Amino acid sequence: DGKWWAGTYGWGFTVDVIPYTGARADRGAQFQYRAAYGFANALLLTGDQRYVQLWKRVCEKVNENAKVVDGKTLYPHMYGTEEGDEGWYSFKPEKFAPRAEELFYWTQDRSVLEFLSSKPDWISYLDGDNPDYPEKTLTDDLATIRDRMTSVRNDTATPDTRMSDDMNALNPAITDSLIRLMLGGLPTGREGYPLHCRLRYFDNELRRAGIPADVAALVESMDENSTTVTLVNTDQNRHRTLTVQGGAYAEHQITSVTAENTTTQVDGSAFTVELAPGSGVQLNIQMQRYANQPTMKMPWAR
Incomplete structure (x- = not known):
């Protein structure tokens, strides 16, 4: 009407x-x-x-x-x-x-x-009030994966009696916490929203999107103009090189990066980090959010 x-x-x-x-x-x-x-x-x-x-x-x-x-x-x-x-x-x-x-x-x-009614656990962690959040959410996610795989194995439904969306609750691919903690981003959900994140990683050696093998990342704090992340190379024998990009689509302009009291001016959408075997570094990244036109191009193709 x-x-x-x-x-x-x-x-x-x-x-x-x-x-x-x-x-x-x-x-x-x-x-x-x-x-x-x-x-x-x-x-x-x-x-x-x-x-x-x-x-x-x-x-x-x-x-x-x-x-x-x-x-x-x-x-x-x-x-x-x-x-x-x-x-x-x-x-x-x-x-x-x-x-x-x-x-x-x-x-x-x-x-x-x-x-x-209450501050979300992730936001509390970023504010410095919930230090156990990364470990707890990892433990919870692993438990969820086990529970869902058990449900999959015990599912007796047949194709003709199963609703098309019944499997949504059984999907063992748990990525929400990884997006929050590694990228400083919002989970894309099963709806497949465009990814909004502070940081995205690229493997320089393999020339592909994604963090290199054996490298761990943890976004520890964020505010309007900065993001703090710790990167660790868990490989005890080999160097790792990665590109850190501002945003999923290079939409954030990185102005500077501070590591171990040394500040490097960037003034671009990405920068490169070299990690020695077994080493780690905490980076404080200053940025202007949503300052650039988004692009799907790889950092080395821009």
Whole structure:
């Protein structure tokens, strides 16, 4: 009927999930959680923060329609005629804040974190408040892989009784924590969002994307203009050389790199690091985020 809030997966898309009990579920989140990446794609292409700030304003405007029930503030998450008259519904204690963690990542606006009831573990780690996070998340991921492979082996479903998306919950390829901790980036998810990250690595010897064999990377802190990463060559016999790029698509301009109290001016989208056998180095990288037009070209082809 031309309603802005209507339509499949729109603001008012609440549907039957168990028809014989009358149970219904909100499905607007499918749209809400994906829309933010549209604005992020515009940021990636233009460097204009106003695109992602628009999503922040959407969240603020929705939360302005909160109401107090029995002394508790509740925030709407849906809009439509589900409860009779057209208006906001699906009120919850949590603020409306789809992709708040990602929004903070793109904007580095600390006020965005106020949308959340608690600071995400990864952000706490980057702030220096959660030092055990890398080890814990690695342990958790390994446990998840074991559990999922057990589920795969124990799955008795046949192709004709299996839903097309049933395997999503059994996928053993756990990469979210690796993206966060190695690249300082946002997980791309099963939806396959464009990769937003602070750093990306390339193997100079093999002339390919990806960190060289035996090299480990851990992004330890980030703020609006800097990223700190530790690189370690675990090979005790061979040197390793890698290129460190600003962003997944060279969209970040690296201004300088500091290692062991020595600062080197870069003024480019990438730089090269040579690691002696068994050595490691902590790098503080100063950068201008989303300053360059993104490219898929390898660093040595630009």
